Amino acid sequence: MQFGEGGAGTFSDGKLYSQVKDPKQYSRKVLNEFVAAGAPEEILYVSKPHIGTFKLVAMVEKMRAQIIELGGEIRFSSRVDDLHIEDGQITGVTLADGEKLYSKHIAIAIGHSARDTFEMLHNKGVYIEAKPFSVGFRIEHEQSAIDKARFGPNAGNEILGAADYKLVHHCKNGRSVYSFCMCPGGTVVAATSEEHRVVTNGMSQYSRNERNANSAIVVGIDPSDYPGGPLAGIEFQRKLESLAYELGGSNYDAPAQTVGAFLRNETPEKLGTVEPSFKPGIKLTNLADALPDFCIEAIREAIPAFNRKIKGFAFDDALLTGVETRTSAPINIKRDNDSLESINTKGLYPAGEGAGYAGGIMSAAIDGIKIAEAMALSINSKTAL
Incomplete structure (x- = not known):
């Protein structure tokens, strides 16, 4: 990929x-x-x-x-x-x-x-x-819900097509959380490039007519978060990707959690109305273990803030899938x-x-x-x- x-x-x-x-x-x-x-x-x-x-x-x-x-x-x-x-x-x-x-x-x-x-x-x-980059999760909603939040009564009009969004929130802990590579009517895809690691990405076709909308919700990090020289960011990524592989069941399924359970720090027992698009599959778990604590804290603060901009963004049944680590190169x-x-x-x-x-x-x-x-x-x- x-x-x-x-x-x-x-x-x-x-x-x-x-x-x-x-x-x-x-x-x-x-x-x-x-x-x-x-x-x-x-x-x-x-x-x-x-x-x-x-x-x-x-x-x-x-x-x-x-x-x-x-x-x-x-x-x-x-x-x-x-x-x-x-x-x-x-x-x-x-x-x-x-x-x-x-x-x-x-x-x-x-x-x-x-x-x-x-x-x-x-x-x-x-x-x-070493240079700054970002890490986080993919979030999925039904595209119809994003259309309704963005277009109101005009949702579904073929002239407008599938709605997108671009969001950013500056957190109390000094971190910034933002949406990245938003894919209207798209799918969450497997994007690992090394064995025994899991990485997510997103893609859409020209038609943007798949059931779900997805985007990365990521936290900005910089070399002070991964000291150790010019290539330390690579090892930081690998550590998170290996952990995601383990949390997903060590079979290349991705770890996932409903947004409601994530915000409540619970392990969900079942999926809600949002069906995951990730292949080969997902394993429900607690994503609090998938990223450093400061990232989890920032994303938990950002999702309700995003909900004030896009009604339904913090919908309990929306789905988070981990991990997104390849937002940009960790080097310059x-x-x-x-x-x-x-x-x-x-x-x-x-x-x-x-x-x-x-x-x-x-x-x-x-x-x-x-x-x-x-x-x-x-x-x-x-x-x-």
Whole structure:
């Protein structure tokens, strides 16, 4: 779910909007490229464009075909296992099968869950910092309940479609809790990338017509919560994901709890009216054991606060499923503000979510364009010399 053609964003709601500053209007180029690849033209003018998983898959296939037509080469199942660095300059890479590829300009856009590659980069001396990210649960409501709360008597009107929401609450303990990757008419999906661990994510199709709405409800954390060096956030994530695996029954079912039971600190005996969408299945348990106490305290404060904004959000039968740990990369591969190269490895261009410079499809695409331009400028300047 976290890797492969299209990256982790393939299995999502396919949201095509972001909050990044875009004075050069890169986002317009991205949207035009997406339409050329088969996205509906409405993404050029609706306020919150999205395309869903199935359309994204077909679009990325078309993009791949265009890259090949233009002379590019795509290699699947070709993990980079080593970097060649001479006097602080990148000169090439070694693949898992032993093949070596040589270049002094290499973009590294590895996504937010490439933990083995993070470790390899750190071991090679590429400068990395730990950075803030967020952890929490997925919450599910019946989509009709969210529609009614958001649209009132107009709920169900096909012009409006499935309602979404965006929520944030600043807690008494100094933490912030917010909704993330809200998927109207979607499903909660399994997104682990390592054995004996459980991770949740959310996705929607273009139609957004599944029974439930879901979103992550997450708590912001920072390196002071997981001291131990640049890669300590990875171990923090792994600990929570392993615990979720155990709480779910050690069979890749996810631990879950009704919202009412969570707020009362009880273990629910049965589900209510909200049917879980997570596959392969869920195990009812007490999620108070799934996250650090400060996270549980913050989420318990936030859900009633969200209920004041969206009536029914704290509905007893709504369902929480754990754990959501991959909101963004736990590291930042620092780069120079001007050249966009790694600050201590010339010719290496950290890009996108895995480098800590994006947080979604649009921001990652925009960052990719910036990196491509920076590499082209560097190559042209060296060619001129």
